Amino acid sequence: MTVNVLFVCLGNICRSPTAHGIFEQKVKNAGLQDEIVIDSAGTGGWHIGKSPDARASQFALERGYDLSHLRARQTDPSDFLTYQYILAMDNANLADLKRMKPSSYKGHLGLFLDFGDNPQYREVPDPYYGGDDGFQLVLDLVESACDGLLLDIRHQL
Structure with a gap:
């Protein structure tokens, strides 16, 4: 059994590639x-083909x-045919x-931080226009949520 996971943010250069990596x-x-x-x-297509933000x-x-x-890359309706987990950053x-x-999608579509352990944050804040602290916070939140997600998937394997 293979489980397919897709992380989604706005431009796919900060938060979702951080979660991916x-x-x-x-x-x-x-x-x-x-x-x-x-x-x-990313839900937007401005950065298609570009590397993640240098700070990220x-x-x-x-x-x-x-x-x-x-x-x-940009999200596509076909993603709902491929991924059992589609996790939005906000x-x-x-x-x-x-x-x-599509109405036929039976996978998990939700907020990524639902798998995290920090109740103060439901969304991963976008660090793009901020300073270095924002990128460090994203890393902290994403590391925790990745641990929770991995635990959730292990129960299915």
């Missing part, structure tokens, strides 16, 4: 890379997560995904 490493560390397929996308990549790498192989992107979702 961190979850990829955690899945690899758990020896589950043959059972879990990971991707990320730098801070992720400082924690041992390599984002350099990732390239931005409510605005979740609303966009819900409008795109």
Whole structure:
């Protein structure tokens, strides 16, 4: 059984590639890379084909997560045929995904931080226009939610 996971933010250069890279490493560390397929996308198409934001990549790498192989893409209705988990970084992107979702979709569509352990945050804040602290907060929130997501998926494997 293979489980497919898609992380979604607005432009696919900060939050969702950070989640993609961190979850990829955690899945690899758990020896589950043959059972879990990971991707990320943005609801907007401005950055298609571009690498993650340099700050996101730098801070992720400082924690041992390599984002350099990732390239931005836009969500597509066919994603609902491929991914059992489609996880939005915030409510605005979740609303966009819900409008795109076919009625036949039986997977998990929701907020990524529902798998985290910090009740203060329901959404991953967009660090793009802020300072370095915002990227560090994203990493903290995403690491925790990745642990919770991996635990949830392990119960299904």
